[in-house]
Amino acid sequence: MITVNINGKEIKLEKPVTVLEAARSAGIKIPTLCYHEQLEKYGGCRLCLVEIEKIPRLQTACTLVVTDGMVIRTETEQVTNARRGVLEFLLINHPLDCPYCDKAGECELQDMVEKYGHTTGRFKENKRRIPENLEDPVIVRNMERCIMCTRCVRMCEGVQGASAIAVINRGGHSHIEPFSGGRYDCEYCGNCISVCPVGAIMSRMHRHSYRPWQLVSETETICPYCGVGCTLVVQVRDNVIKRVIPRLGKGVNSGLLCSRGRFGYEFVGSEERLTSPLIKKDGKLEQATWKEALDLVATRLGEIRKKYGSDSIAGIASPRCTNEDNYVFQRFMRGTIGTNNIDSTASLGYAGTLRFIENIFGGGVTANQISELSNSDLIFVAGGDPTTVNPVFGLKIRACSRNGGRLLTIGHSKGLRNFNPVELRPQLFTETVLLEGLVTALKDRKGLPGSNKKIETRIKDINISVDDVEKTSRVSGKDVEKFANLLSESVTPAIVIGRELMQSNGNSYKFLLLSAISYLINGKIYLLSERSNEQGVIDMGCAPDILPGYKSVSDSEFRKRYESVWKTAIPEKQGLSLSGMIISAKNGAIKAMYIMGENPVYNLPDSKEAEAALKNIGFLVVQDIFLSETGKIADVVLPALSWSEKEGTFTNMERRIQLLRKAVIREGKEDWRIISNISGNMGVKFNYSDAEDVFSEISSVSPLYKGLSYKEIEMGNSIYPYKGETLTGGEDIQIHKGKSITAVSRLYLRIERPLFHSGTLSRRAQALLKVYPEAVARISPLTAEAYSLKNGDKVKVSTKKGFLELPVAIDDGLENSVVALTNNFEGKGAFSLIEYTIDTVTNAPVIEGIEVSIEKGGG
Amino acid sequence: MEKTLLKNIENPKSADINEYMNAGGYKALRKAFEMKPADIVEEVKRSGLRGRGGAGFPTGMKWSFAVATTDRPKYLLCNADEGEPGTFKDRPILEKNPHLLIEGMIISGYALGAEYGYVYLRGEYPEANDILLNAIKQSYEKGYLGESILGKGARFHLYVHQGAGAYICGEETALIESLEGKKGQPRIRPPFPVNRGYLQKPTVVNNVETLSNVPYIIEVGSEAYSKIGSPDCPGPKLYCVSGHLEKPGVYELPMGTTLRDIIYTHCGGIKGGKQLKAVIPGGITAPVLPADKIDCPMDFVNMPKHGSMLGSGAVIVMDESVCLVKVCYRALKFLEHESCGKCTPCREGTGWLRNILGRIEYGEGREEDVELLLSVASNMMGKTFCPLGDGAASVVQNFIKHFRNEFEEHIKNAKCRFR
Amino acid sequence: MLSEAVIKELEEIRQRYPNARAALLPAIYIAQREFGWLSPEAYEAVSDILGVPKTIARGVATFYAMYKHKPMGRNIVHLCTNVSCMILGAERLVDILKERYGLEPNSTTPDGRFSLVIMECIGACGTAPAMLVNTDFHDNLTQENIIQILESYK
């Protein structure tokens, strides 16, 4: 116990903290500027100077650590004079353009001067002039206003790990800028904006259109983009979202955001939003009333069911919709329509992986807390760059490295390259051999723990010598040994599995190998998740074989629980998976399809094939917030309320359930309400009054959520396994090794998952489009040289399935054998070039080994 | 006094290892390696050696802090940044007697348990760089550096790291940052370098001259050493004297030689028989002294009592033709240029002071300017992150203290009469 | 792109330090030697080799006054004007350089022969005024001998 005396007040402290922290804990305010609790200590601004007995010089409260018996004074004349002097120094080169500056009202300098500063200035000379820099589309920099607290730089380098800005020059000539001096070439997380205390670094979005005090409403909610589930504060003026900010101490992201979360919100207010239902008449979609549309859907679905049976109808749920939407949707499909033909795009990889691994280790093995990652001593990343798929999750990996943890990757993770990773880069399509080598090596080092017979019998069969690994994968035996040693020495390892593995050839076998590694080193597994409610959509039973709570539809006991609440029968037979639906649509077995918040015509691999299949369906209903590619071919289009316009919950990748709140008011219906209306029209009434009502039903029926309520969620008590019952693994391990691919072509296609986009949602976010405006074909510098291409050159990229004409972008993070394309831009989706098979175990599409050719000068 | 630091430097080949050894070099090293490291530390402690980099911190005490930590590896850094204007005392050691420094570093490294040494050499000394590199090479060849020095198992590796033009890198924590590949900005203390310095490992930073004293201490013993010069800070001292003198240059004299002796006895007095006007006795940031205040013993203990400081021992002598407003202005221009920019009072204050001084010097001073200078200086003094900012305030305060009339005259007449 | 030999040189320098970042200053010296000055390409090369982000490398380099932050002439005249040199006439020498070569502080003659950098103390105060031309010291400068000295640099 340490006792200090501040301004005559005795303060007891558990551990040595800084004078500033000690004062704050006792409610004593000491002004600060360069200090920021997320950042490394700096001690530069000198505003927090205080007097300490027995130390002749004033000391900075933000850096000095207390010792027992220290006597501190924070408000003496000497301190006040020092403070006033410092503020005067800060103002001599500050433009004092507060009437024009957007920061006015929440400017820390303004507040400070008001409270502690001089009333008149003695500096009569010319101030430093640095013109405002507007070269960047998203961020504006005004270095005249900068007070050199370096919070932005410390954020960018020390927390975000992007190192995109730096202080240039020194002393009074210093200023902060990106490498180019103009435009940023960065991750656009905007975390520099968050920490800037003055108006030196600001967002360009809605510039000069509001004052901070005019942001009347603030709503805490969850990000609509990825599976991390960051907490956002949405600030609204005149029913328009003006700004999205993070908040310290809130959510998994505590004060941090990524580009999508911070800048991607504009889709909500987009002019392209659907405003009324549309019904196709004479091949054209025309506006209709809700009544017309709802009646039509109910009638047609009823007719089709009657004529062709329930299983002629299928539904696609959405990893972007809330748990409540998805729950009601599957109830509708199962109870009202009477089919288990329900699935979602979570089945394109995430679901199969999750369920494969859970089958080995039991339910919830991947429900590991994101925050724990930064304390791991080692993180092993396989299958893509976590910093683009799940950016804030990626920050924890960077933090791990900064805290002294080792990062191991298979393949190259560009976002981790500055974090001293140990990379193994096997030849194309030889990861399996490498993983087998690692399992063998670890087995030798660690032995079998004996706690899981199921996986051990498999591990026993895996034996490959380091030499053989080297022969096939061309990763040197020495490197494999080193990698294995690091893995085996780790005490708190984590394993991160990314999308590229989830959709790779023989993915189930790779998951077995990764599970084996995890088992041998006692690691925690994390699955990257692209969509905000990818986990929730599966939890809610939007899968052809399980009910909400992960029990099989064939389990009659479990079925009964739902049947008794829904008062409808649930079919016992497993339904069609997403790929099955596409096949059945193509061959005519599916007569009607209801798609909620999904765009399969664009988002499914081999998207042209998917489009043809869906066009073959007699009656297609699409419920969405925009008229998507799929909407355009629908018979009825129903406009839904979007994120920030409705309430509900998302479940993130660590299986934390979090509340979404309404921030703007828009006329319209939530997805679950539209579906309830239709169900009612079909004679099965759903009596939900609001989203919370839906959730109480979920928690009352599904044993997993027993006792969980919005109130509990709000209090943060919604971490897996909640208070419910978890399931343990059941079936035997099935694996499929996949066919062996040998690299014959020069170039293979890879799907790029860019930091700045996510599916088709971000197409309507202007800021993100400004940062990443169009589809490109990324190639390595060597490939560019071989084809004599430079940045921006047009190329024709072809596969067996077709071609795209795209500008080239040279990217030094890519292998020479790869062309990376995105699936985010209209008419330019990489998925249109993909031919795939479905893995028989995970049901995920295998999109590995697609040969591509490039040709200069297309279009 | 017999020269030790500048011994033999008239020999044109003094930098060669053979010449150095012929003159008795590397004997102390052999002697030291017969001693226990702890005994060497004790010997240095007893010698009373104080750091010659400017602050005069007792070297033996610094060493014993570093020895007390068990963390490994330890580093020994030689501060050869010599950036304080007027200072050129380390240069003759580096260029003419490099083996003395190397020998001193090897002994110090052995005493401290440091296995790696770096000489942080200012970028402005390219010749010294070449000479040092060659000397280090020779020393490796003779087995004084390397994996097993003199075959006795102790290892010491020595490298030269060139700075790139930043005065602040002479400050030891800024030096460490710079050696880590960063901007040379001072660090928060504690932790002190002896506990967590270079790459967070225990680190001793000593000046070139300080380390060059070590072989002599070992050679003659602490007792004989402590009898040289002032009782409270003994030893030989290099005074580098510049300005209006008959014989400017570097003089090795016993610590505590008076300023008057240095100027009039050793340097032959003021050039051309002119009148002495002022002296800056310890590098540009040391308080200026008027001509009648030069009867002060030049050491770390006595100078503060006489209103200034020994600093780096750089004496700048100015005759009657010099405008002191201009000198003050030039000093502030330097300090503004060298301010690292980390802390507000120094970053903004040095520029503001320079600004006001400039307008006074150029005949545009305002009546309130002298008071304004003092007020700005007092807002800086004691509030900056490192001593550079304090130094800037002190320069202004002391020039005004002793030569206020010259400032006022500039303002009143709206011109400088020395032009 | 750096040649094999230079990459080897950098690797060798890298070995003198406990980590790659610490080798940044010497690596920047080498990059500027190879590229003539610290161009964006020079930073990229350093960044590639040491794994230090190029923005950081640039921030560090611009802190230091002696790196070449823009293209420079064939001969760089580092002329000291700090107090010891100033009181012995260094400012007059600056004027002379302007009169004789049209050379102003922080600029380069149009023929690329000289660049002038005004220095803060180069440690030659005892023989002031002084300058460093490239890596050669010249002291006890006068209005006459400074031109003579510079004439030997082509």
Ligand SMILES: Cc1cc2nc3c(=O)[nH]c(=O)nc-3n(C[C@H](O)[C@H](O)[C@H](O)COP(=O)(O)O)c2cc1C
């Ligand atoms: C602004 C500033 C500049 C300094 N410059 C130098 C220098 O050029 N050379 C030097 O040896 N010490 C310099 N010092 C002192 C060092 O911080 C440190 O005290 C010294 O290297 C310790 O060595 P010593 O104990 O052998 O003197 C400087 C200090 C400050 C505050």
Ligand code: SF4
């Ligand atoms: S006083 Fe402050 S700005 Fe000046 S050099 Fe020291 S730390 Fe840098």
Ligand code: FES
């Ligand atoms: S807040 Fe303490 S120095 Fe800036």
